[in-house]
Amino acid sequence: MTEPTNRDPVQGGQVEVDAPTQEPGGYAPSVAERLAFYQRAGGVVTPLITVILAFFAGGLVVLATGHNPLRTYQAVWAGTGLNWFFHVGNYHIDIPFTGHHVFFWWNTDTNGLAAYNLTQTLILTTTLILTGLAVAFAFRCGLFNIGGQGQYTAGAIVSVWVGSSWAHMSQGLHVFLAIALAMVAGAGLAAVAGFLKATVGAHEVITTIMLNWIAYWVGSFLFGRGGPLQNSADISVPISNDVTPSGKLPVLWGNSDLQALHVGFFIALGALVVFWLMLNRTTLGYQVRAVGYNPEAARYGGINVARNYVYAMAISGAFAGIGGAADILGWQYRLGVLDIQVSNIGFIGIAVALLGRNTAVGVGLAALLFGALVNGTSTRGLDASIFPPELAGNLTLMIQALVLLFVGADVLVLYIWQARRHLRLGRRPAAPARPEGTA
Amino acid sequence: MNAFAGTVDRYAQTPRRVAWAGIVVGTLAFWLALPPVQARAPWVPIVVGLLAVACGIWALTRDVGRLAWGAVAVGLIGIGLGVLATRSSTGHLGSVVTWGSLIGSTLVWATPLAYAAVGGMVNERSGVVNIGLEGMMLAGAFFGCLGADKFGSWEMGLLIAAAGGAGFALLFAFFAIHLRADQIVGGTAINFLALGVTGYFFIQVYGQNGTPGDLPRIPNVNIGGLHEHTFFGDAIGHLNIMIWASFVLLIVAHVGLFHTPLGLRLRAVGEHPRAAETVGISVYATRYVAVTISGILAALGGAYLSIGFVGSFGENMTAGRGFIALAAVIFGNWRPFGAYAAAILFGASTALSFRLAVYSDAASVLFQALPYVLTLIAVAGVIGRSIPPAAVGRPYTKQ
Numbered sequence: 001m002t003e004p005t006n007r008d009p010v011q012g013g014q015v016e017v018d019a020p021t022q023e024p025g026g027y028a029p030s031v032a033e034r035l036a037f038y039q040r041a042g043g044v045v046t047p048l049i050t051v052i053l054a055f056f057a058g059g060l061v062v063l064a065t066g067h068n069p070l071r072t073y074q075a076v077w078a079g080t081g082l083n084w085f086f087h088v089g090n091y092h093i094d095i096p097f098t099g100h101h102v103f104f105w106w107n108t109d110t111n112g113l114a115a116y117n118l119t120q121t122l123i124l125t126t127t128l129i130l131t132g133l134a135v136a137f138a139f140r141c142g143l144f145n146i147g148g149q150g151q152y153t154a155g156a157i158v159s160v161w162v163g164s165s166w167a168h169m170s171q172g173l174h175v176f177l178a179i180a181l182a183m184v185a186g187a188g189l190a191a192v193a194g195f196l197k198a199t200v201g202a203h204e205v206i207t208t209i210m211l212n213w214i215a216y217w218v219g220s221f222l223f224g225r226g227g228p229l230q231n232s233a234d235i236s237v238p239i240s241n242d243v244t245p246s247g248k249l250p251v252l253w254g255n256s257d258l259q260a261l262h263v264g265f266f267i268a269l270g271a272l273v274v275f276w277l278m279l280n281r282t283t284l285g286y287q288v289r290a291v292g293y294n295p296e297a298a299r300y301g302g303i304n305v306a307r308n309y310v311y312a313m314a315i316s317g318a319f320a321g322i323g324g325a326a327d328i329l330g331w332q333y334r335l336g337v338l339d340i341q342v343s344n345i346g347f348i349g350i351a352v353a354l355l356g357r358n359t360a361v362g363v364g365l366a367a368l369l370f371g372a373l374v375n376g377t378s379t380r381g382l383d384a385s386i387f388p389p390e391l392a393g394n395l396t397l398m399i400q401a402l403v404l405l406f407v408g409a410d411v412l413v414l415y416i417w418q419a420r421r422h423l424r425l426g427r428r429p430a431a432p433a434r435p436e437g438t439a
Numbered sequence: 440m441n442a443f444a445g446t447v448d449r450y451a452q453t454p455r456r457v458a459w460a461g462i463v464v465g466t467l468a469f470w471l472a473l474p475p476v477q478a479r480a481p482w483v484p485i486v487v488g489l490l491a492v493a494c495g496i497w498a499l500t501r502d503v504g505r506l507a508w509g510a511v512a513v514g515l516i517g518i519g520l521g522v523l524a525t526r527s528s529t530g531h532l533g534s535v536v537t538w539g540s541l542i543g544s545t546l547v548w549a550t551p552l553a554y555a556a557v558g559g560m561v562n563e564r565s566g567v568v569n570i571g572l573e574g575m576m577l578a579g580a581f582f583g584c585l586g587a588d589k590f591g592s593w594e595m596g597l598l599i600a601a602a603g604g605a606g607f608a609l610l611f612a613f614f615a616i617h618l619r620a621d622q623i624v625g626g627t628a629i630n631f632l633a634l635g636v637t638g639y640f641f642i643q644v645y646g647q648n649g650t651p652g653d654l655p656r657i658p659n660v661n662i663g664g665l666h667e668h669t670f671f672g673d674a675i676g677h678l679n680i681m682i683w684a685s686f687v688l689l690i691v692a693h694v695g696l697f698h699t700p701l702g703l704r705l706r707a708v709g710e711h712p713r714a715a716e717t718v719g720i721s722v723y724a725t726r727y728v729a730v731t732i733s734g735i736l737a738a739l740g741g742a743y744l745s746i747g748f749v750g751s752f753g754e755n756m757t758a759g760r761g762f763i764a765l766a767a768v769i770f771g772n773w774r775p776f777g778a779y780a781a782a783i784l785f786g787a788s789t790a791l792s793f794r795l796a797v798y799s800d801a802a803s804v805l806f807q808a809l810p811y812v813l814t815l816i817a818v819a820g821v822i823g824r825s826i827p828p829a830a831v832g833r834p835y836t837k838q
Binding site for chain 2: 065144203209210211216217218224225226227228347393394396397398404405407408409
């Protein structure tokens with residue numbers, strides 16, 4: 001499932017697990033480089049172990065506070081809507097834009113709870129794929145973009161502004177314009193961090209944190225009371241104007257009054273493909289990865305490192321910006337100050353990218369996992385008689401945190417990985433070379 | 440080397456002083472338009488501001504660079520704000536700018552930031568980036584409430600808060616130091632974890648009703664003889680114990696960091712861990728201590744927020760203050776007085792933003808972005824570069 005790193009031109013056809021150098025004063029290993037180390041070790045197994053450990057620890061908290069973890073996780077599972085796939089029967093599906101319908105194995109009627117929950121999970125997955133890609137792309141260039149949240153907000157602000165203006169535009173053009181401008185907004189915000197990194201060497205983590213909060217307050221200002229983009233109907237409510245019908249994304253599945261799955265889902269899947277193609281089949285992608293593995297070597301090889309920093313950040317921001325637009329034009333249709341202030345979908349993107357090992361397929365699967373988890377523990381998804389959703393939302397945060405903690409700890413992951421190898425030592429004579437300095 | 444620096448100093452001295460004077464005069468341009476002087480004629484700030492710009496330009500021709508640009512900027516901003524102030528009604532000005540209470544509320548808003556910023560500085564000086572300050576503050580806010588409530592005293596509240604902060608810090612330290620996890624990923628995880636843990640136990644313990652109204656609060660120090668509605672009475676007459684303690688903390692941090700062997704060791708570990716280890720300093724132990732101190736201090740800042748100032752706990756009540764504290768560390772150039780001054784500046788911007796609401800709600804909201812914008816400018820190197828400890832953010836492998 002992971003990208004075949006052993007065929008990587010930069011790596012010289014070898015899978016090498018080597019600890020980054022630690023010489024102070026000399027060349028400083030970037031965040032991405034250190035995590036790339038984790039990324040090369042352990043295949044699919046380590047993310048799985050990570051997730052299992054995190055869920056296990058979360059279960060312990062549930063148990064310690066007097067709830068039944070098994071029943072809780074069962075209820076969360078039901079809340080995700082993924083159980084829908086297990087109810088196979090004889091149903092039919094409508095063919096869009098025609099009166100016909102054909103045989104289908106699953107019941108697509110969203111009046112059913114499972115189908116409805118699944119649409120909600122997929123709505124979240126859509127956004128998480130995009131915010132996850134925003135982290136992952138920068139990461140492959142050796143940059144840690146924790147500004148996904150701000151770039152998402154910038155995209156949401158611009159798309160709600162475009163979507164609620166120019167009501168007489170044709171739908172296709174309106175939607176395209178709103179998404180394109182949201183993309184530019186996200187890219188622009190991220191490019192600031194890339195530019196500062198490239199020119200004065202300002203650490204992108206610090207600058208993206210600052211930009212996150214600038215986006216947060218600017219958004220609160222724009223749609224807040226007396227703000228320039230506040231709605232014109234009721235000035236006591238700090239919220240934007242509604243997106244006009246021509247600016248809405250077409251509904252794919254479900255009833256649009258109750259938040260239906262929108263075609264943004266396909267935009268996100270398309271973004272995964274674009275991400276993969278861009279990284280693995282273009283010159284830009286090659287350069288980005290080269291810089292990510294070793295900026296000094298890339299510079300020596302004639303690659304303009306500074307320019308790649310700016311490009312990589314801009315492309316990252318563009319993904320997050322589309323994410324913001326997808327939420328606004330797909331199901332939210334308006335943006336309130338509260339929406340901006342409570343949103344943390346950009347931060348979950350960090351966990352998505354790291355758990356998905358910054359590869360296209362991995363990000364897609366991790367986004368589905370976190371989308372399901374967030375929806376399964378939401379007030380709407382979770383059966384409140386089994387476990388209070390207010391607690392469950394916080395449980396999700398804890399599980400996310402634990403995933404991040406374990407993902408970041410390459411030594412721990414390697415240890416588990418090698419313990420697994422130890423078990424199979426009888427069949428595999430050559431144990432992997434232990435990286436220098438992990439002893 | 441020293442002789443060289445001395446020569447440069449002697450030549451640079453006068454233009455630098457003029458540039459500094461320009462900055463002071465630029466500030467004066469704005470100040471003159473405010474109470475108590477409150478010049479109503481727009482030419483007053485313009486003339487004084489232009490004087491500041493002139494100082495800056497003169498210094499620019501003498502190769503002072505950034506400081507001179509600073510003087511020009513302050514002069515122009517002084518003109519702009521000064522003219523705005525002369526346009527605003529005296530009633531509004533009077534309600535926004537009452538220096539005594541403005542200073543008082545600046546200290547109130549700055550104190551949580553100051554604790555976390557000094558903590559963050561200690562920990563960055565040891566070579567560990569702590570993005571998790573926000574989470575540790577939040578933990579302090581919640582456990583402070585819990586301790587004060589369950590044991591019925593604010594002292595226990597502070598103690599439990601410190602223990603909570605230290606707990607999160609130790610977890611972070613274990614992953615960041617021993618397991619050599621990436622510090623930024625670990626810090627982000629700590630933020631999520633603190634948000635989840637405090638939110639979970641807040642609802643588990645207090646349910647939907649929130650913390651009880653009769654929480655024991657950290658008391659204020661009422662200085663006899665300083666009456667309300669006087670300058671000193673409003674400014675320092677009724678400050679919380681924690682605010683006074685933060686002054687002590689500042690002195691201790693400065694002396695500890697720059698005038699004791701322990702502080703030297705701490706800085707050595709942050710600048711060149713291998714060299715430090717070579718002379719027998721334990722890098723791991725030093726970093727553990729530094730991270731734990733930062734967790735305790737951030738938690739005390741959070742506890743001041745919950746049981747000192749607000750008197751209750753709400754989910755995610757720190758709302759980004761940990762990140763402002765992080766910004767203060769950077770803006771303050773990784774020095775105790777610098778970090779504290781930055782905390783005061785950011786506290787003042789918060790205090791002022793609430794008062795600006797009399798002019799416009801929207802403007803007061805936008806004003807809250809100021810700390811982040813200033814920090815962005817500072818790291819961009821426009822006004823003096825911020826230079827972090829050399830080994831910050833890099834895990835150390837024992838030899």
